Amino acid sequence: MQKPNNNISPTAWVTAYRRNFNDIPYAKEIFVELEKLRKNDIPEKYKTAELAPQIEARYKLLNRLLKESGVRQVLEIASGFSPRGLEMTKDPEFTYVELDLPVILKQKQVISEKIVGERPNLYFDIGNALGFGGLKKSLKYFDKNKPIAIINEGFLRYLTMEQKTFVTIYIHDILQEFNFNGVWITPDITLKSVLNVEKEATNNRVSEVHKDTGLNIEGNSFSSVDEAEEFFGQLAFKVEKHSFAEVKNELVSPQNLNISGEEVAKQLKDPHVFVMRA
8 A cells, every 4th residue: 555645735725615616506605715714824825716717617527427327325535625525425325435545534424414404315435545455445335236326526637656556456357346236427537738838827826735755756657548548448347437627518617707708617627527337
């Protein structure tokens, strides 16, 4: 098992802040409670709203694809302050497990209980996603006779290519335990062109946040969607690709932030969500 990079954790604040400007259920409430919990000490450099349309599209497209899969058992890896667990478990037929490192997950659990109380079908499991054991122990909450969906949003981009390979193999092994009755859905197909758009939109402030992780994100990104598809294909996954632009008409953050249609189109042009089956 590889050691987790705890420096990644503050990047969850960035995403939580950017979700503040849309109509995603519980997104605003989560950030309000996060600010209270941290006593308003989140540094200003983590409060960059310019990429809110991209984050909103990422969330809404993943949600749409998850619902279209029909799967009602979900493991979200590196869940951060995502509101998806709260949103999905309003349906008692869902079983939802959030896996993350201790600091973030303990805060998230406190925040969730303040907003909705305890949900019997929502579980918070501390674990290191860079080891198979860290992922496998979360399977105790699921019925292996039913399909599982594994999702992650904003996790793989912080990993080296070697770590991406390990995580992909681990997820393949998990799906095997469910007799390959399941799906992996991720928007973490970080392209070099996407990083360039992010830098331009934030006047390079996104690079400062990346430096805080101590990782070379650009050096561990893909040159193209085809290269990313080949990467996962070589690790025994069949890929179905979806562009962020598919949900362009569902976004509300551009209007709330007065972001031009041209800028929105630029942010949504290259990012994709991969729906993968082993």
